[in-house]
Each structure stands twice: as structure tokens, then as C-alpha cells.
């Protein structure tokens with residue numbers, strides 16, 4: 001069992017997952033942010049690996065990614081930073097990146113580094129589902145990395161069932177909009193209400209466009225948890241006191 005398994009086993013509702021871009025706002029900030037998110041009892045932390053061509057990302061995440069790359073953030077640095085706080089951070093960490101980043105690094109070496117760095121699982125939104133099953137599943141298992149797949153209002157019901165069966169972490173339910181970072185939640189409530197009837201057996205959390213306490217409560221009503229990225233990053237970008245702004249953001253949504 002890794003930290004994510006434990007969390008999902010012990011807490012079945014009202015999860016809060018916070019996304020942060022590695023190396024943003026400054027190269028050395030990520031370990032500090034992780035500790036402060038843990039101090040604030042965030043349930044799961046999603047750490048984004050900055051990428052120059054982030055297909056699924058809206059303007060906020062893209063800007064943080066560009067800044068992080070300009071700061072010099074690279075996978076090896078991220079793995080070192082995560083290793084340096086591994087003994088202090090018990091909050092499960094899920095890495096979010098693009099499939100090409102895993103391929104370029106070498107799938108096995110990437111997954112091994114994840115394990116050594118205390119990472120619990122991966123979100124690779126453009127990793128083809130079938131390729132995962134055929135080529136990577138065993139390595140994910142070998143290095144105890146859980147996999148998170150996304151479903152959207154456009155995902156057909158039979159595919160959702162397959163994704164449910166293949167998921168070893170949680171299912172990422174995209175609330176509606178096509179890219180991350182909408183400033184207002186635009187829930188597709190028909191879709192969210194239907195989730196309950198799909199017979200999902202894995203935990204699922206809703207993300208994209210969540211920024212307020214009301215949005216979080218709505219996500220909790222329809223699922224096991226809420227995932228927040230852009231709203232959090234906007235808050236920490238406007239401050240010179242990161243720990244304080246992490247505190248006040250988490251306070252505002254809980």
C-alpha cells in the first residue's frame with residue numbers, strides 16, 4: 001500500500017486535492033508549498049511537471065509552467081526536491097505530466113524515480129489508455145505507481161466502465177470545460193448526476209474550474225472530492241509570503 005491507497009481507503013468523502021506546478025513561483029518553492037499544504041490537511045497533492053506544450057492547460061497553468069521552466073525546473077531537480085522532503089511529507093503526491101515526458105525520460109527510469117521520490121501515482125492526460133494497458137501497466141505495478149485516468153462529459157459509458165476497471169488511483173472527472181483554469185465553475189450537472197448511476201467502483205474526484213467553497217461543496221455532493229489548480233496558483237502568485245497565502249487559500253475553500 002502506498003500513501004494514496006491509504007488515503008483513499010481511510011477517507012471516502014470530502015477529499016481536497018490541490019494542484020501545484022513544480023518550480024513555481026520560484027525554483028525552490030515546491031518543497032515549502034508541499035509542507036504547507038500538508039500542514040493545512042490537504043488530502044492529496046498533485047504536482048505538475050512543467051511542460052512547454054501543455055495541451056490540456058488553460059492560461060493560468062500555462063503561465064506557471066512557462067515561469068517554472070524559465071526558473072530552470074527539470075525532472076531531475078523535481079525528483080531531488082521530492083526526495084529531500086520524502087520523510088516529512090506523508091500527504092500522497094500524484095505527479096501530473098504529459099506522456100512524452102515519461103517516454104523521453106524512459107518509462108522504467110521515470111517510474112523508478114517516482115517510487116524513490118515517494119510519489120504515489122501519475123496523471124498523464126494524453127497517455128493512450130490502450131498503450132498503458134499493453135505497455136506500461138506492469139511497470140506501474142512494479143514501482144507501485146497508481147494510475148489516474150480522466151473522464152469527461154463526452155466519454156462514452158462503456159469507456160467509462162473500462163476506465164473504472166483500469167484505474168488504480170482515483171478517476172479524474174472533468175467538470176465540463178475543455179481546458180483547466182476557468183474562473184467560474186461550469187458544471188455539467190446532468191453528467192455529474194449520472195455518475196452515480198454508472199456503477200463506478202473506484203473513488204472519483206471532480207476538477208476543472210473549481211475556485212470557491214460553494215464549488216467545492218458541489219463537487220463533494222457529486223463525488224469523493226474536489227481538485228483545485230488554477231485558483232490556488234493565482235493566489236500564491238500574488239504574494240511574497242507563500243506559507244501565509246497557502247493558509248488563507250485553504251481556509252477560504254474549506
Ligand SMILES: O=P(O)(O)OC[C@@H](O)[C@@H](O)c1c[nH]c2ccccc12
Pocket residue numbers: 019046048056057061096125179180181182207208209210227228229230231
Ligand atoms: O486549474 P483548474 O481549473 O482548477 O483544474 C485543475 C487542474 O489545473 C489540474 O488538475 C491540472 C493541471 N494540468 C492538467 C492537465 C490535465 C488535467 C488536469 C490538470
